[in-house]
Amino acid sequence: MSSMSSNNILSSPKTVAILGCPFSGGQPKPGVDKGPIHLVQAGLINQVEELGWHVVFDGHHQFEDVSPPPNSIQVNGTSDAVVDTALDASIARLRSPLLVAQVCKSVASAVQAHAEMGRLPVTLGGDHSLAMGTISGTLRAYDQACVIWIDAHADINTIYSTDTGNIHGMPLSFLLKLNPPAPSPDSVLAKFDWVSHLPAERLVYIGLRDVDKGEKEILKKHNIKAFSMHDVDRYGIGKVVEMALDHVNPQRDRPIHLSFDVDALDPSVAPSTGTPVRGGLTFREGHYICEAIHETGLLVALDLMEVNPALEDAESVRQTVTVGCSLVRSALGETLL
Ligand SMILES: NC(=[NH2+])NCCC[C@H](N)C(=O)O
Numbered sequence: 001m002s003s004m005s006s007n008n009i010l011s012s013p014k015t016v017a018i019l020g021c022p023f024s025g026g027q028p029k030p031g032v033d034k035g036p037i038h039l040v041q042a043g044l045i046n047q048v049e050e051l052g053w054h055v056v057f058d059g060h061h062q063f064e065d066v067s068p069p070p071n072s073i074q075v076n077g078t079s080d081a082v083v084d085t086a087l088d089a090s091i092a093r094l095r096s097p098l099l100v101a102q103v104c105k106s107v108a109s110a111v112q113a114h115a116e117m118g119r120l121p122v123t124l125g126g127d128h129s130l131a132m133g134t135i136s137g138t139l140r141a142y143d144q145a146c147v148i149w150i151d152a153h154a155d156i157n158t159i160y161s162t163d164t165g166n167i168h169g170m171p172l173s174f175l176l177k178l179n180p181p182a183p184s185p186d187s188v189l190a191k192f193d194w195v196s197h198l199p200a201e202r203l204v205y206i207g208l209r210d211v212d213k214g215e216k217e218i219l220k221k222h223n224i225k226a227f228s229m230h231d232v233d234r235y236g237i238g239k240v241v242e243m244a245l246d247h248v249n250p251q252r253d254r255p256i257h258l259s260f261d262v263d264a265l266d267p268s269v270a271p272s273t274g275t276p277v278r279g280g281l282t283f284r285e286g287h288y289i290c291e292a293i294h295e296t297g298l299l300v301a302l303d304l305m306e307v308n309p310a311l312e313d314a315e316s317v318r319q320t321v322t323v324g325c326s327l328v329r330s331a332l333g334e335t336l337l
């Protein structure tokens, strides 16, 4: 694809590509793979069209073709011959690394292809490990892109720091290349070599309130800008978004990838999600972020992740799916007046 220069956003996309990603392999709770189906059934495609976009929806990404690999490499098995290095032991704790790597790689290609056709990819998750794929796809099409990550969590655990082994808590460690290099081509880690590199200064967080100890050290060590709920309380969401943009996009010339984990919202607003944390963004704060990013005219890709319709009662599910749809509409230009 050569007709588009890699960073041409002079004419921002007029077509949205909606990618349903029914994937749950980055975490243990079933149901998050049903998120995209629910969002689409709630009428998201029509709603986006009504905002004036042309919408391409090629169905939900087919992951059935991805053969389920062994969950992890056995290093503590029966054989003494297995070298039990710290690296191997860490890799062994990851949940479904080969599956996650393979799925995200195919998502990266899909996002890249849409972006290179001048479309704005909107990826519906699925768990947040998918962002390894979506952001890699964005960076291949726009190498100067920055990332605004809206979440209760930092999702930046490395293979060494993760407590849970859930890769939805790790995508940014792969994007920032914080994990050790693969020791050999057949190492599990080599399956993540395709992931694009996001420089730490082009990442900013809003909404954090449940950051693991190891993650706090990583944020500090790499000088990663993060606005927690404490900052939202102190400055107000308007100022926080402005400061976030000033950090990752000082000249307001970089394409923006917005990755929105629905658990950034308070559980009273979005209850049906796998790792809810109280004290989150209000309904309006969440929407304000999306509206303000839209106003920059720089949005080139959007993720909406971690909607899990299998959690909580029917009314909570309806509420979460509805708010998911309205966040997407706000990011795509819906205004209050
Ligand atoms: N995308 C998410 N909801 N991530 C939650 C991550 C929670 C925790 N920090 C972990 O590493 O497992």
Ligand SMILES: [Mn+2]
Binding pocket: 151, 152, 153, 261, 263, 264, 275, 306
């Ligand atoms: Mn989260």
Ligand SMILES: [Mn+2]
Binding pocket: 128, 151, 153, 155, 168, 261, 306
């Ligand atoms: Mn997340």
